[in-house]
Amino acid sequence: GVLARSRGSPRVIALGASTSRSGLRAVDVQVREGPPKTALQEQHPAHSRELAPKGEIDTVERVMGLFVPKIAEFKRQAELLRNRELRNMLDTMEDLGKTDLLRVFSEVDDLLATLISAIDGLKDSAINIRRQEVLEEIEQLERGEHPADGVNGLDEEMLHDINQPVETMTEVHVIGLSHHKAPVEIREKLAVAEAEWNRYAKELVEFARTPNGHMVPEVAVISTCNRFELYFSSPEMLQFSARQAVGAFLRQKSGLTREELDPYLFTYSGEKAINHLFEVSSGLDSLVLGEAQILAQVKSCHEHSIQKAHENVVEGSGGKIVSKMLNAAIRMGKTVRTKTDIGKGSVSVSSAAVELMLAKVMPDLQKVPANAKVCILGAGKMSRLLLLALFSKLPDIEVTVVNRSVDKAQELLDDEMVRGRGGKNAKVAKLEDMLDVVRESDVVFAATASKDPILSAKDLQNREQGVMLVDISVPRNIAKDCSEVPNVFSYSVDDLKKVVEANAEKRQSEVVKARELIESEVKRFKTWQASQGAVPYLTALQKMADGIRNAEAEKAAKRLKALEGKEKQAVEKMTRHIVDQIFRPIYYSMKDDEEVEAKRNKISALRDMFNLEPVYKRRRQPSTQTAALPEDRA
Secondary structure (H helix, E strand, O other): OEEEEEOOEEEEEEEEEEEEOOEEEEEEEEEEOOOEEEHHHHHOHHHOOOOOOOOOHHHHHHHHHHHHHHHHHHHHHHHHHHHHHHHHHHHHHHHHOOHHHHHHHHHHHHHHHHHHHHHHHHHHHHHHHHHHHHHHHHHHHHOOOOOOOOOOOOOHHHHHHOOOOOOOOEEEEEEEEEOOOOOHHHHHHHOOOHHHHHHHHHHHHHHOEEOOEEOOOEEEEEEOOOEEEEEEEEEHHHHHHHHHHHHHHHHHHHOOOHHHHHHHOEEEEOHHHHHHHHHHHOOOOOOOOOOOHHHHHHHHHHHHHOOOOEOOEOOOOOOOHHHHHHHHHHHHHHHHHHHOOOOOOOOOHHHHHHHHHHHHHHHHHOOOHHHOEEEEEOOOHHHHHHHHHHHHHOOOOEEEEEEOOHHHHHHHHHOHHHHHHOOOOEEEEEHHHHHHHHHHOOEEEEOOOOOOOOEOHHHHOOOOOOEEEEEOOOOOOEOHHHHHOOOEEEEOHHHHHHHHHHHHHHHHHHHHHHHHHHHHHHHHHHHHHHHHHHHHHHHHHHHHHHHHHHHHHHHOOOOOOOOOHHHHHHHHHHHHHHHHHHHHHHHHHOOOOOOHHHHHHHHHHHHHHOOOOOOOOOOOOOOOOOOOOHHHOO
16 A cells, blocks of 8 residues: 555555465455545446456456556656656755755655556556466366356556557457468368368357357458468457467367467467458468469458358358458458559469479479370369469360369369360369379379378389379378379479469569558558447447436326327437437547547547446347447448
8 A cells, every 4th residue: 555645635545456376366446535435436436336256257357457557547647746746846945955855855756766666566467467367267278177267368468558448349360370380280280171160160259258258259260271360359358368268279179289389370469460361362471472362262251251050051250340351351452453463473372383383394204394194183163273274374285183073073174264275185084093093194283172181102102204293282182201202293382482482572562552552441440440349338328318318208298198199209209319419429429530549538438428338239248249330220
């Protein structure tokens, strides 16, 4: 406790924290002037009740969210007092030669300096203690145990940087791995087939659910041959716990330990997460700079995220914030490709695979590329792109497409765009004949959806002629041991990086233009996202106004009983219109294009001015705002 005097009246500021073995359990802040009141009671009378017991850890966390910024404000006030009024007083005492008073005020100065240091220590201790507790609780989740208190943590970055936390505001994040850092062996551990994206997302939502609600209520999955990424939202005040829970989920699903997986993961939050997604959709983060294929994959991710549940289809978990972010990323990708030349030239992994073949056939096999016999395993999207790229360079090359369904393989060859580029020497073969076709081929491209290798070293023994294997699938279709067989030249997705370096260099001049476009869109989306924190309070305000209107209408009912039905409806409509017109400036003010901090302050002012509690139109989840700002309502 620290005793301070202000204008002669005593003020006691008590800062305390009780701890247990597992970490912070309760925090108390009291400012006493006469009858003691908590800081929370002074700022938010609606919350005037005892601090939460151990079982209500979610309440404790939110008190912490208000408590730590108050510490920062207290420190600022102490520094102002010391550097201004007290410094002036010391100078005056020194000039007047009042040595006794000078000594007293010097001691006060020392006390203030000690207080400021103690404030910093209290703030850091509160954050570090809670951070350790969250990690312990996440470990319980990873072991399949659900902590009785629920896993909710405060992000230390948020606590340091946000002056006015708002419990209804959300933050967006991305956690994943990509071709930049993670080898194929790691990527294939986390790879998820597109048909399973929604199921995977829903599993994560349920994994991170606690007795207090969902830490990660919105999730969308992108899993391709080159990347695996999870886009998700969380309550702004629980960012740290949400990210830790997602990490635990990934370790559980992949079977990898923290030491094996974490070095390859990347994590971005807030504007950095939005910027990353926009760069992904624009092709700036792709193996082949500017490729268009990733934009189609982001579109698929968005479609899955908003998908409705029906027979044999799992509902999407994109929610309002994440799905809107994905939709904005699609528009961004189109804009960048329209306004820059980032997409000129070879712009897909399939094109890079063909370029690799053209560069390596002669040195590896001593054959002219046009005379090589090509086998393509699979008849999906990647195989179609392979054929388009291949026939664009060599329209008359001999190709055999091997697939479980021969009809589907033939449909691929009969595709209008494929036929338009070549294929007169193309044919199909059954999966049962795969090894015979591979034995007769010079180049084999593997692009199937198989989760296990379909070609291994034993299938390639005793070859008299060399063969080039190009695997563009994740998980691998071609076993790693194939590269050990004599006369076999095996390449994976990672090898394609070398092929595209030259193309990337040509397009670097367009990257700056693209990033300028992205920067402005990131800010625009962030402003919209921040405005969604106002929705539950606007709903509460509307509910409060309707309550007042209905109460007053009931009081006036006797005086209006002479009115007929249509007249009563007209009065009802008029009073509703008056309420809407009064509050309309507030609604539109929340949509202003302004800095996030300004938006946060505006929402806090609205909450405090009307003493509002957030109202959620559907079942409440901590970071899901289901209401809409007025003009967004259906």
